[in-house]
Structures are given as structure tokens and as C-alpha cells.
Amino acid sequence: MRIYLQLISCAIKNLNKMRRDIFQAIADPTRRAIITLIALQAMTPNAIADNFHTTRQSVSKHLRILTECELVKQEQKGREIYYSLEIEKMKEIDKWLEQLRKIWETRFNQLDKLLSTMKKQKK
Amino acid sequence: MTNNLLFDFSVDKSKKTVFITREFDAGLSLVWDAFTKKEILDQWWAPKPYASKTKVMDFKVGGRRFYAMVSPEGQERWVLQKYTSISPKTNFKFFNAFADENENPELPGSEWDHTFSEQNGTTKVSIAIYNESLERMEKQIEMGFKEGFTMTLNYLEELLTTLSKK
Numbered sequence: 439m440r441i442y443l444q445l446i447s448c449a450i451k452n453l454n455k456m457r458r459d460i461f462q463a464i465a466d467p468t469r470r471a472i473i474t475l476i477a478l479q480a481m482t483p484n485a486i487a488d489n490f491h492t493t494r495q496s497v498s499k500h501l502r503i504l505t506e507c508e509l510v511k512q513e514q515k516g517r518e519i520y521y522s523l524e525i526e527k528m529k530e531i532d533k534w535l536e537q538l539r540k541i542w543e544t545r546f547n548q549l550d551k552l553l554s555t556m557k558k559q560k561k
Numbered sequence: 562m563t564n565n566l567l568f569d570f571s572v573d574k575s576k577k578t579v580f581i582t583r584e585f586d587a588g589l590s591l592v593w594d595a596f597t598k599k600e601i602l603d604q605w606w607a608p609k610p611y612a613s614k615t616k617v618m619d620f621k622v623g624g625r626r627f628y629a630m631v632s633p634e635g636q637e638r639w640v641l642q643k644y645t646s647i648s649p650k651t652n653f654k655f656f657n658a659f660a661d662e663n664e665n666p667e668l669p670g671s672e673w674d675h676t677f678s679e680q681n682g683t684t685k686v687s688i689a690i691y692n693e694s695l696e697r698m699e700k701q702i703e704m705g706f707k708e709g710f711t712m713t714l715n716y717l718e719e720l721l722t723t724l725s726k727k
Contacts, residue, residue, distance in 0.1 A: 460696055464574055467575075535572055538570075538579065539570045540608075541608050542570060542581050542583075543568065543570075544608035544609065545605060545606065545607075545608050546568065546583050546585075548604075548605040548608070548609070549585065549595055549605040550566075550585065550586070551605075552595065552601070552604050552605050553585055553586070553587040553591060553592065553595060554586070554587075556587075556591055556595075556601075557587055557591065560591075
């Protein structure tokens with residue numbers, strides 16, 4: 439029975455994980471502030487919560503979402519859990535933006551050439 | 562191309578919108594035509610080595626552009642754009658969605674808003690693309706362009722190597 443429950447719990451976790459949108463995760467201002475905080479150094483949930491006017495529970499919820507998106511990682515040190523940033527994952531987000539920017543850049547450079555040809559033809 | 566024309570690209574993740582602003586060294590009429598006439602669009606819309614092939618284009622409110630991005634291998638990725646608002650030489654909006662070859666859209670898509678203005682012979686175009694999910698947009702870009710762009714980069718590298726040998 440216990441194993442069965444564990445399986446279900448795991449399946450639900452995976453489902454939730456799939457539903458997590460990485461951009462949604464960083465769209466929230468509190469979560470962005472948490473990211474900025476722990477980018478500098480690994481911190482415990484209590485230390486993080488001290489920086490906000492919200493409850494500890496609310497900060498835990500944000501940390502859970504960030505963890506599920508694999509944007510932050512947890513590390514046990516003694517009795518405390520420390521949260522730190524997954525730099526590689528953050529880089530991934532920027533990679534596709536860079537790709538999109540390139541597409542537009544290339545597209546517009548092509549248009550520049552075309553416009554210059556069209557202008558000459560008009561004259 | 563060397564110029565000091567403005568190019569600005571930014572993403573507001575909380576608004577789920579991509580903002581693109583670009584200036585062109587040409588008059589408003591010409592730039593407007595380049596964005597709204599299929600013969601001209603097909604000449605620049607697809608980043609090389611891709612090609613843009615417009616099958617249908619009816620530039621009016623309620624009309625549509627149905628086109629394909631064609632990869633160098635001949636693979637087609639169809640896109641359907643439905644015009645929702647047009648103010649001649651000022652602004653136009655469309656709803657953009659990937660589609661199959663029979664014009665069946667893969668929803669949800671994105672909303673595009675284009676604004677045009679001219680000053681001293683330079684035309685500025687501002688585009689805002691709103692997408693319900695940026696993550697889905699990311700996937701679509703990956704699907705549509707990954708190979709093409711790697712190819713372009715490889716080609717560039719090759720070219721640079723050749724050039725540096727001379």
C-alpha cells in the first residue's frame with residue numbers, strides 16, 4: 439500500500455512538473471527577487487524569508503515552484519537546507535531568446551538590402 | 562551591413578510579449594509595402610537559408626496570409642496569419658498560428674501588432690508579439706529553426722575559415 443501511494447505521489451509530482459512553465463515561474467516578482475538573492479550566495483529558506491514581508495509559507499511555495507522548474511537546487515548542510523541558483527538553466531532561457539533575436543536580425547538585414555534595391559529602381 | 566539604424570529586441574516575461582523595434586533607411590510607403598505585399602514579403606521574410614512561400618494573401622481585415630517557411634531540404638512549415646485590424650501606413654495586427662498544409666491552425670497562436678512611423682526619411686517599425694505561453698513559443702522556434710540556424714552558422718564558420726586563409 440505504501441509503495442502504491444508513493445507511486446501515485448510521484449506521478450502527481452511529474453504531472454505538476456510538466457505543467458510548470460519556466461517563464462511563468464520567473465514572471466512572478468517575488469520569485470524574480472528570490473532568484474536575484476540566491477544568485478549571490480546559497481541561502482536557507484529562513485534567511486530568504488527575512489527579505490520579504492510575506493509569510494515563510496509563501497516563500498516556501500515560491501521555492502518549491504522554482505525547484506520544480508529546476509531553476510534552483512537544494513543542498514543539505516548540517517541541519518539546514520540551502521538554496522542556490524542553477525546557472526546553466528538560466529542560461530538556457532536566454533539561449534532561445536538569442537535565437538529569436540538572430541532570426542529578426544537576419545530578416546531585417548535582408549529587408550535593408552531589398553529596400554535599397556527598390557529605392558534605386560524607383561529613381 | 563554597416564549602419565546606425567536602431568535595432569531593439571526585448572522580452573517582457575511578465576507581459577508575455579516580445580518587443581522588436583527597427584529603423585529602415587527608406588520612406589514609409591516603401592516599408593509599408595514590404596510588410597504588406599506578398600511579392601515583397603517573400604523576398605525577405607525567411608531568414609536564409611530558409612525561403613518564404615506565400616500561397617494566399619488577402620491584406621484586409623478578416624483576410625489572411627497563408628505561407629510556408631521552406632527549409633533547404635524542402636521541408637515546409639506552414640503559418641496562418643489572420644488580419645484583425647488595419648490602419649493604412651500606420652498600424653496592422655494579425656493573429657499568427659502554425660498550421661498544417663490544409664490551413665488548420667495549431668492553436669493557441671500569438672497576437673502581432675505592427676506600428677509604422679516616418680521621420681526625416683527613416684521609417685521606424687515597432688512590433689509587439691503577445692504569446693499566451695512563452696515556453697510554447699520557445700518550442701516552436703526550436704522546431705522551426707534549429708537546423709536552419711545551425712546551418713547558417715556552420716556556413717558562416719566555413720566562410721570565415723576560407724577568408725582567413727587568404
